[in-house]
Amino acid sequence: MKCTECAFEAPIGKFRYLYNARIDSSISMRQCPQCEQWLAVDELLGEAQDAVHPGEAPWGKSAGIEGLAGDSQG
Amino acid sequence: MATCKDCKSFFAREDDRSQGDCVMRVVDPRQAYYQATPVETEKDASKCSSFQKK
Amino acid sequence: MGQRTAQTEKALSVDELANRREWWSVAQKTRSKRLDYLRKGVWKKGAIGGNYAPGIKIDLTLPQLFTEKWQEQEGEPIMLQKAHAIAHVLDNIPIFITDRSQIMGYIGSAPHQIVWHWQGISMVNEEIYNEEGIIPEPEEESLEILATLNDYWGGRTAVDKLARILDPEDAVKFMSGAIGWGTPTSAATYSTKDFTYIFKGFEALLAEIEERMEETEQKLQGNPSPQLLPLYDKLPRWEAMQIVLEASIRYAKRYARLARTLAEHFESDPTRKEELLRIAETCERVPAKPPRNLQESLQFDHFVQVLARYETFEGAWPHRPDYVHGPYYDKDVNQEKRLTKEEALDLVGEHLIRTYEVGIFAPKWAREGLQGITGTWVWTMGGVKPDGSDACNDMTIAYMQAARLVRVSNPTFGFRWHPKVKDEVLRECFECIRHGLGYPSMRNDPVLVANTVHWYGHPVEEARTWVHQACMSPCPTTKYGCQPMRMASATANCAKMIEYALHDGYDPVVNMQMGPKTGDPRQFKDFEEFFGAWVKQMEWLRNILVRTVNLGRVKDPEFFGRPFLSAIYERAVETGTDACDPSNGERGNAWVTGFTWVENADSLAAIKKFVYDEKKYTMDQLMEALNANWVGYEEMRLDFVKNAPKWGNDDDYVDDLMVRCLREVSRHAKENKCPSNNNWPLLPENVSGNIHYANLVGALPNGRRLGDALYDGGISPGPGLDKKGPTAVLKSCGKFDHVTDGRAFLLNQRLSPTQLSGEKGYQLWKAYMKTWADLGLDHVQFNMVDDATLRAAQKDPEKYQEVIVRVAGYSAHFVDISRKTQDNIIQRTVQGLG
Numbered sequence: 025m026k027c028t029e030c031a032f033e034a035p036i037g038k039f040r041y042l043y044n045a046r047i048d049s050s051i052s053m054r055q056c057p058q059c060e061q062w063l064a065v066d067e068l069l070g071e072a073q074d075a076v077h078p079g080e081a082p083w084g085k086s087a088g089i090e091g092l093a094g095d096s097q098g
Numbered sequence: 099m100a101t102c103k104d105c106k107s108f109f110a111r112e113d114d115r116s117q118g119d120c121v122m123r124v125v126d127p128r129q130a131y132y133q134a135t136p137v138e139t140e141k142d143a144s145k146c147s148s149f150q151k152k
Numbered sequence: 153m154g155q156r157t158a159q160t161e162k163a164l165s166v167d168e169l170a171n172r173r174e175w176w177s178v179a180q181k182t183r184s185k186r187l188d189y190l191r192k193g194v195w196k197k198g199a200i201g202g203n204y205a206p207g208i209k210i211d212l213t214l215p216q217l218f219t220e221k222w223q224e225q226e227g228e229p230i231m232l233q234k235a236h237a238i239a240h241v242l243d244n245i246p247i248f249i250t251d252r253s254q255i256m257g258y259i260g261s262a263p264h265q266i267v268w269h270w271q272g273i274s275m276v277n278e279e280i281y282n283e284e285g286i287i288p289e290p291e292e293e294s295l296e297i298l299a300t301l302n303d304y305w306g307g308r309t310a311v312d313k314l315a316r317i318l319d320p321e322d323a324v325k326f327m328s329g330a331i332g333w334g335t336p337t338s339a340a341t342y343s344t345k346d347f348t349y350i351f352k353g354f355e356a357l358l359a360e361i362e363e364r365m366e367e368t369e370q371k372l373q374g375n376p377s378p379q380l381l382p383l384y385d386k387l388p389r390w391e392a393m394q395i396v397l398e399a400s401i402r403y404a405k406r407y408a409r410l411a412r413t414l415a416e417h418f419e420s421d422p423t424r425k426e427e428l429l430r431i432a433e434t435c436e437r438v439p440a441k442p443p444r445n446l447q448e449s450l451q452f453d454h455f456v457q458v459l460a461r462y463e464t465f466e467g468a469w470p471h472r473p474d475y476v477h478g479p480y481y482d483k484d485v486n487q488e489k490r491l492t493k494e495e496a497l498d499l500v501g502e503h504l505i506r507t508y509e510v511g512i513f514a515p516k517w518a519r520e521g522l523q524g525i526t527g528t529w530v531w532t533m534g535g536v537k538p539d540g541s542d543a544c545n546d547m548t549i550a551y552m553q554a555a556r557l558v559r560v561s562n563p564t565f566g567f568r569w570h571p572k573v574k575d576e577v578l579r580e581c582f583e584c585i586r587h588g589l590g591y592p593s594m595r596n597d598p599v600l601v602a603n604t605v606h607w608y609g610h611p612v613e614e615a616r617t618w619v620h621q622a623c624m625s626p627c628p629t630t631k632y633g634c635q636p637m638r639m640a641s642a643t644a645n646c647a648k649m650i651e652y653a654l655h656d657g658y659d660p661v662v663n664m665q666m667g668p669k670t671g672d673p674r675q676f677k678d679f680e681e682f683f684g685a686w687v688k689q690m691e692w693l694r695n696i697l698v699r700t701v702n703l704g705r706v707k708d709p710e711f712f713g714r715p716f717l718s719a720i721y722e723r724a725v726e727t728g729t730d731a732c733d734p735s736n737g738e739r740g741n742a743w744v745t746g747f748t749w750v751e752n753a754d755s756l757a758a759i760k761k762f763v764y765d766e767k768k769y770t771m772d773q774l775m776e777a778l779n780a781n782w783v784g785y786e787e788m789r790l791d792f793v794k795n796a797p798k799w800g801n802d803d804d805y806v807d808d809l810m811v812r813c814l815r816e817v818s819r820h821a822k823e824n825k826c827p828s829n830n831n832w833p834l835l836p837e838n839v840s841g842n843i844h845y846a847n848l849v850g851a852l853p854n855g856r857r858l859g860d861a862l863y864d865g866g867i868s869p870g871p872g873l874d875k876k877g878p879t880a881v882l883k884s885c886g887k888f889d890h891v892t893d894g895r896a897f898l899l900n901q902r903l904s905p906t907q908l909s910g911e912k913g914y915q916l917w918k919a920y921m922k923t924w925a926d927l928g929l930d931h932v933q934f935n936m937v938d939d940a941t942l943r944a945a946q947k948d949p950e951k952y953q954e955v956i957v958r959v960a961g962y963s964a965h966f967v968d969i970s971r972k973t974q975d976n977i978i979q980r981t982v983q984g985l986g
Contacts, residue, residue, distance in 0.1 A: 037783060043846065043860045045975035046872050048793045050786055052857075067786040078971070079947025086902075086939050087872035087981040109413045119406075121413055124248070126264055127207060129193030132418065133248040133262065134410040 025065070028072050032058035036070050039063065046083040053082075102141045106150040110139060122148060173905055175587040176559060176954035183557040184494065186252045187501045191558045193250065195264045197511025198525040198562065200968045204266070209288040210280060210513060211265035212297050214462075217241045219270070219301060228388070231730060235392035235715040238462060239399035247406055249414065254427060254499060255451055255506050256407040256435060257458040266511035269465045270301055271712065272339025273311040276515050277302045286513070310337040310712040314704055322696055328662045330848050332643050332697045333521060333841070336704025338712050338732050342468035342527075343460065344619060344627045344634040347476045349722045350456060351449070353441040354397045360725055361397075365390045368728070386728025393719035400459050400716070401440045408435035446496060449480040450503050456720065457507070463716045465512050468622035468638070469529035469563055472629065473503070478545035485546065493550075500547070501554040508560035521844040523973055524964030525562045528839065530620040534577065535568030535597050538613040542572045552580035556587050561956050561963045565592035566620045568600070569925065578921075582914050585934050586905065590958025593933035594921065596890070600626045600930055603891045607821075607833050608740055623962060624837050624866075624896045624931065627741045631722045635741040636731040637708060642701045642832070644693050645841070647748035647849045647862060650755045652689040653682065654778065660850045661858065667692045674771045679764040686756065687816050694744055694817070698824045698832050701742075706827050708732040740830025743895040744821070748845055748862040749836035750799055752813055754854035754870065757806035758796035778851040781858050793855035793873075800869025802880035807887045810867075814893040821894075836866030837898035838960040843973045861976040864960050866898030866931075871979040878983035879923060886927030900960060902935045902980040916985040933958050935977065942966060942978050 025036045039054035042062065050068040053076055055061070063072040064082035076082055102108045102120065110118040119134040143149045169177045180188060196205050221240035225233040246261040260267050266286070270277055280286070281302060287294045306312070314336060315323060325331060334340070350357075368383050368390075408431070415428035430447065437444070438452035453476060460466050484491040491499075511526050522528065533551060537543045551565065567581050581592050604615035604626050614633045618626035627635045648666070652659065657667035670685035708714075709730035718724040721731040729736040762768045769788070777785035797806035817834045824832040842862035850858045854870065863870045867885050874881050878901065885899055908917055924932055935958045945952030949967040957966045957977055966974065 041781075041783075041857065041859050043972055043975075044857065045861070045972075045979050047855050047860065047870055048790070048872050050790060067783075068790075077947075078949075079943045079945075081943060081975070081978065083979070086979055087875075109409075109417070111409065119410065119413065121410065121418075123418075124262070126262070128195055129189075129250050129263060131248040131250040131263065132410065132414055133246050134406065134413075135246040136244050136406075 025070055025072055027056040027059060027061065028063060029061040029075050030056060030059035032056055036065070039065065039072070045081075046087075049083045051082050100143045100149060100151070101139065102137045102143050103139045104152055105143055105146070106152050107148065108137070108139075115139060120148075173588070175556070178587075179557050179559050183501065184498055186498050187505075187557055189252050190250070190502055190505050191560075194505055194509050195511070196968075197266055197509070198523075198964065198968055199514070199519040200524070201970055202516065202519050202523070204286050206285070207264050208286060208511070209265050210283075210286045211260040211262075211267045212288060212294055213261045214241055214245060214267050215270045215301050216297065217244050219304060223304070229385070229392075230710065230713040231392040231715050231718070232388045232395075234463075234713045235395040238716065239395050241462060242399040242403040242459075247410060249407070249410055249428075249431070252424075253502060253506075254431060254447065255454050255502050256404075256411075256431060257451075257454050257506070259458055259461045259510055259512070263509065266513050267461075268513035269339050270305050270309070272309055272337060272465065273335055274302070274306050274309050275311075276513075277305055277309070279515050280513060310339045310708070311335055313711040314707060317707070318700065318703065322700055325664070325666055325696060326700060328659070328664060328666070329517065330659055330662045331645050331648055331666065331693055333517060333645075333844070334643050336701045338464055338637040338708045338714060340465045340467060341637045342466045342470060342622060343636045343638075343717055343731070344470045344621060344629050345456065345460075345720065346629045346631065346634050346722065347453070348629075349631070350439075350720050351442050351452065351476075354401055354439045355441060357719060357725065358394060358397050361390050361393050361719070364725065364728060383728075389715075389718065389728050389730065390725075392713075392715040393725065396459075396463075396716045397719045400455070403459070404435045404439055404455055408432040411435065443480060446477060446480040446484045446491060447499060449477045450499055453477070454503065454506055458510075459716055461510065461512065463714060464712070467512070467514075467527035468620075469507065469527065469531065470619045470621045470627060470629075472532040472535070472617075472619045474533050474545060474547040474551055475535070475543055478547040481547045481550060482545065497550060497554055497557070500550045501558045504551075504554055504558050504560050504563060507563050508558075517844065520970075521839055521841045522962065523840045523843070523959065523970060524968030525962055527562070528623045528962045529563035530566045530593070530623050530962065531563045532619040533565045533567045533592060534570075534573060535618070536570055536572075536601075536616050538616050540616065542570070542574070544573060544577045548577055549580050552584050552592075555584055555589060555591070559587075559589065559954060559956065561965050564590070564963045566595050567592035568595050568597040568618075569921070570597040571925075578918065579914060582917055585917075585936055586908060586913070588905070588937045589956050590933065590935055590963040593931060593958075594924070596925055596928070596930045599890050599928055600896065603895065603930065604628065606891050607895060608830050610739060610741075621741065623839065623960075624898055625741070625743050625835055626896070632737050632739045633741065634721060635738070636714065636717055636721060637705060642697045642742065643745040643747060643841070644697055645748055645845050645848065646690075646693070646746045646836070647751040647845065647852065649686055649690045649693055650752045650852060651850055652693075653686040654775065654853075657689065657692075660779070661848055674775060676771070679760045682759060682764075683756065683812075686752070686813075690813075690817060691820050694820060694824060694832070694834075697744060702827055705732065706734060734827035738828050740826045740828030742826035742830065742832050743835045744832055746834045746836035746866065747838050747841035748849065749834075749866060750810075750863045750868065750870065751849075751852055751854050751856070753799045753806055753810035754796070754873075755852045756809045756813070757798070758792050758853040758855075760809070761796050761805065762792065774853060778853070781851045782855070783857075789855050792853055796854075798854075798870060798873040799867075800874035800881045800884050801876045802883040807884050810884075811888045811893070814888050818893050833895040835895035835897075837896070838862070838864055838866060839962060840959050840969070840973055842960070843970065843976065846972065861972055864976055864980065865900040866896075866960075868898070868900040869981075871976060872981055874981050878920065878985060881983070882923055882927050882929060885929050890928050890930040896930050898960060899929065899932045900935070900958065900980060901932055902982050904982050904984060905936045905938055907984060908936060920985050935980065937966075939978060939982075942974065946971070946974055
């Protein structure tokens with residue numbers, strides 16, 4: 025797998041597994057051993073998709089909110 | 099020798115004049131308060147950095 | 153909140169701010185100047201992301217004062233020795249009065265300081281020595297003091313003493329950190345308090361003790377007999393109670409003296425001068441004598457709570473303040489009109505702030521399990537009186553209103569709902585939830601009263617006095633119902649039950665044989681055999697925790713000693729015993745907290761369906777995937793997540809398994825006995841233990857990997873796995889009996905603030921609550937903050953300092969909890985009602 029930030033390449037297991045906030049998604053968070061960036065990883069493809077920064081949710085919206093009125097606060 | 103009883107911050111106890119409170123105004127980064135620490139009236143205050151003669 | 157400048161924020165009206173759900177700004181605009189000053193001035197004591205906030209320091213004066221007197225009194229019975237040491241602290245610790253405050257008392261010498269209990273656990277003492285940032289300046293000098301204290305207390309703490317008599321194998325397994333947490337000592341505990349007894353005033357308690365001592369001394373002058381011999385031990389215990397009660401009165405009078413000094417020599421504002429003189433009068437009066445008005449009753453109460461925490465780390469705050477203080481509010485505000493409603497609200501708001509202010513050092517593991525707070529201080533509101541009539545009063549409403557004004561994350565409220573609760577009170581509960589506080593949690597009073605009678609035999613009139621002993625468990629506040637020491641180490645990491653059933657009792661994470669060898673599951677012929685292994689692992693896990701705690705409990709009076717608590721416990725005063733001595737008539741109210749419980753049902757359902765019923769996978773394949781932590785088996789993992797039945801969808805396949813597991817535990821709960829010979833029911837809930845244990849529980853058949861957060865609630869479905877809507881969740885949770893199948897069951901639900909705005913929103917919520925009550929659930933609590941706010945708070949925490957969320961059993965400021973916990977909360981399913 026290749027880090028999207030620093031291009032470090034190694035088998036997926038070398039990227040420290042952090043957690044998967046949403047159990048029903050194949051996207052998990054792993055950390056690059058070289059640049060320490062948190063990465064969104066598709067575990068099905070074994071590929072790093074993007075860096076994850078505070079406030080970002082690579083899993084998409086929370087379950088359930090699709091059927092409700094739009095939620096936002098200024 | 100300066101003792102606590104000579105200090106502006108010292109307030110003797112009415113029920114026991116040998117004891118008293120050292121009352122200090124403290125302003126910390128969040129709030130202001132008065133703090134009281136029990137002291138003996140005759141305690142040596144010569145090395146106290148907060149000592150203020152009455 | 154957030155993006156706009158202070159100037160534009162100021163220009164918005166309260167209504168506009170409320171429409172934008174900017175509740176912190178609403179609170180700032182509507183509260184009094186006094187509450188605004190006190191709320192902004194308070195030091196945050198809960199750890200932020202595991203670390204204490206800058207400026208927070210450990211108080212070294214307190215342990216030094218305690219230890220110097222303790223050493224002087226060496227050789228005395230422990231309770232007497234401790235009483236002398238506590239009295240010395242109370243007589244000499246610096247005290248302070250914050251500008252504008254009206255309620256006195258703090259544990260420590262200054263508002264930014266936190267204390268710890270050096271007499272509890274050596275390992276914690278060592279941790280403080282190595283904790284960065286909290287050592288007071290000059291650091292070198294402070295470290296020397298700490299080192300001297302640690303040298304003295306090493307080997308002498310309550311847990312050090314207990315460790316010497318514990319079964320070594322049990323001790324090693326417990327210390328692995330994998331199966332449970334906590335410490336079997338009242339050095340880290342919490343106690344119920346009976347204010348009908350305490351409010352007699354300490355002088356009355358002293359007179360009662362004096363009478364008992366005289367009676368006993370007379371008996372000892374009579375004919376010698378073996379029956380007289382135990383009386384000799386009672387006398388020093390009573391003496392210890394006297395010493396601390398007298399010192400407590402002196403401690404209060406020190407505040408009276410300081411307030412008077414300030415009024416006479418420092419204060420020029422006549423209004424504040426008058427307040428200071430009233431503070432002086434109040435602290436002269438209580439706790440020595442019974443309170444006469446609201447300020448005195450709140451002050452008495454706060455002194456008791458502070459004094460109890462000078463004695464030990466009380467990590468929870470069992471209390472029912474609306475019930476205790478309601479009559480004083482009524483007298484002052486309604487009858488004698490001594491206070492206006494606004495003045496009363498100032499006192500009530502400050503009561504919340506003074507409680508929030510309390511800080512006690514917690515070790516890292518506890519900070520991780522209770523992120524963002526000092527302890528689970530859940531105050532009980534509402535409910536019924538001993539005769540069954542509605543107990544809600546004006547104080548119930550005042551606390552709810554004050555909570556919205558001061559917006560503290562601790563204490564929180566648990567509301568005892570019952571069918572006679574008036575609509576105006578229910579609306580107040582809803583307003584707090586709608587304002588994003590995450591509290592009150594809603595508790596089903598008739599169910600929990602029946603539950604309290606069922607499990608321990610508390611008489612129904614006593615059961616009706618119940619308070620939350622911690623987050624969830626009801627406990628009566630009566631002479632024989634009060635629980636002096638909740639044994640926090642009876643907290644089970646329940647996901648290990650299924651993990652050990654899969655691994656023949658071996659723990660693949662800590663690499664130890666933990667549970668009994670129940671066999672290699674690859675050899676099991678059917679699901680029943682597998683389930684039998686689960687039952688054996690469950691029994692083993694509960695047994696090891698319960699027996700350790702039972703031992704800690706009976707040894708506590710010998711190893712720790714509670715002179716203050718004993719002095720305010722009627723049964724201890726009557727019998728001359730330590731409050732924690734289970735032989736003094738305590739009925740018993742023990743429970744095992746079940747962290748990470750729901751994974752069992754979901755994992756068992758997946759195994760039953762895929763391995764035994766459909767034979768889609770062999771047990772060998774499953775074990776291979778689990779042993780690889782699902783790495784390389786992602787398709788199979790998603791199959792287990794998405795296509796195996798999941799709790800919370802009104803699906804009998806998995807729900808029946810949940811019920812079966814609970815009934816097995818309940819059977820066993822009656823076989824386990826506490827020192828009062830009463831039962832040990834299970835109470836599934838998590839605080840933030842689901843995050844703490846994420847790295848201690850291996851891959852499971854529900855599809856989680858080592859490292860993933862476990863499910864958040866006691867019976868909450870997995871985040872995102874409840875696909876059928878809120879009624880299906882309630883129906884699943886209503887399939888077992890909330891009276892007989894366990895002690896209490898924590899259910900987290902997340903609602904949409906947009907959907908629940910306005911009157912329509914209240915009516916939707918009320919209808920939901922009716923279904924909840926009709927189905928006989930005992931608990932539910934809500935988060936009502938939207939995704940956008942929470943994500944924005946992750947991105948820009950400085951601007952969202954005051955966003956509060958319900959974690960599990962407690963609330964916390966969102967920015968104070970770890971990213972993993974934040975994500976776990978955000979991913980909870982948002983339920984649309986109606």
